[in-house]
Amino acid sequence: MDEARARDVLAASGVLPGAAGDARLLALGENAVFAAGDLVAKVGRDAELLDRARRELRIAAWLAGAGVPAVRAAEAEALLVEGHPVTVWHRLPDPVRPAGARDLAELLRLVHALPSPEVDLPRRELLGGVERWLRLAGDAVDPADAAYLRERRDGFAAAAAALVPHLPPGPIHGDALPRNVHVGPDGPLLVDLETFSGDLREHDLVVMALSHDRYGLPAEEYDAFTAAYGWDVRAWEGCSVLRGARETASCAWVAQHAPSNPKALAEFERRVASLRDGDETVRWYPF
Template identity: 70%
Template sequence: MEAIPLSQDSARRLLSAAGFDGPRARLLALGENAVFALAEGPVAKVGRTVELLERARHEMRVARWLAEQGVPAVRAARAEPLLVEGSPMTLWEPLPAPVRQTRPADLAQLLRLVHALPEPPFPLPERDLLGGVERWLGLAQGHVDPADMAFLRARRDEYALAGREVKPVLDPGPIHGDALPRNVLVGPDGPVLMDLETFSTDLREHDLVVMALTRDRYGMPDSQYRSFTSGYGWDVTEWDGCLVLRGARETASAAWVAQQIPGNPAALAEFRRRVASLREGDPAVRWHSF
């Protein structure tokens, strides 16, 4: 099934179709998924298309395993996803209100736990960092310059090949896959890991490059980056493979914005900013978060 744009209104309609009170649901996030706090109690995550159903199942499987391992992470409120009019929907136990803003050191603390885990009793995929590029660009078909789409596709292929040649410093194994402070909530009992869809087994360095890119592209203060590397115990930018994983992540991040473009002029402007900076090879251009 072809992916279709997901809006807040369409996601609320899907909640209602599943038997929930869609109009009263409180929107928490709108990205590749729409995430709502339901009046009925749980948190619902609504995906765009049936193509993401297996990914939703994977996330719930990972959540159960992390609970068994004692890792502080979100807990599923239902064993399997719902499928509502072709869109997967997962339900989660609500988290307490945060006691403070998440700090990079909180993320480092959780990554140390995740990176110490053994392989689970079920197969984890490799981190397919660039696998979503085609889907994200497809959502912007007709809204962006075809030359920009062709550029990102070529760059995706280039970094996919280069990524196979990097030699890690850390032992490969389970990773979060999208290790950002926004995917951590600090509750009364400490930091809790969220958004487990990209949980994989791969180079641990994937999880660390994200924060280096956050400093360089999104303007995170260097002092905060140093608190992250100190909390984790190593700075990935000291590794000669960092530029390759960073380039792949930048490619994916530029393409990711494309899914927001229909109906959102700000997303189109940001997409153009990111692509232009990659074309020009300018690592100093600041990107805006979406």
């Protein structure tokens, strides 16, 4: 889904004030995110994401009831418009500063202290999107690379299923990065709730370990994260398994953009080559 298609869906939905062409594009990935007035609309890539969109709205309501700082929905129901799920949210005020690792850790402590909600939280299917992303990539990527990622997916899925956690399982954010924290006038809050799950708490902590190892997160930021949370997941013997699973998923996620973006293809090839070579020092770049 490109921006033009997303704007067509936005126009058909009629959920934002003003003309769809005037709405500000905030992000374009699995969702196109637009803002106008005091509202934000998320347009999903395809109808397969409708159930996830509905669950995200229920999670937002649950977090509001639990007093966890997070983005709040403006409409309780998701729409399906021309085959695309559309949800509407309250627009956040401008950030007062960038979110840091400590902000994320403090919010995760709140989430990880919550009991399981009445909302039916799925397992964190970290590898569940691999097949769809590779299918979207089509013949833009080397078939041998796609086959390699499928093999890695199957191996890490089996290994992850056998893990013994250090922390008690329960609600997790599922994509715990500072980019999913917004620091407004009232303090930090969580955004992008669509990956909320009920699973190993370690999933939320491995993300930052991988950010340090692969994406250049400074050591002092990672140390601030572990100090604020109270534990370093790298001390857990299962860390390498969840890290390997997330690396596999991250490669496949980039692949879906390869047909229309040469930079995405180059980043995909960089990532796959580093995995094939077993070189954990190769820097990956956010996309």
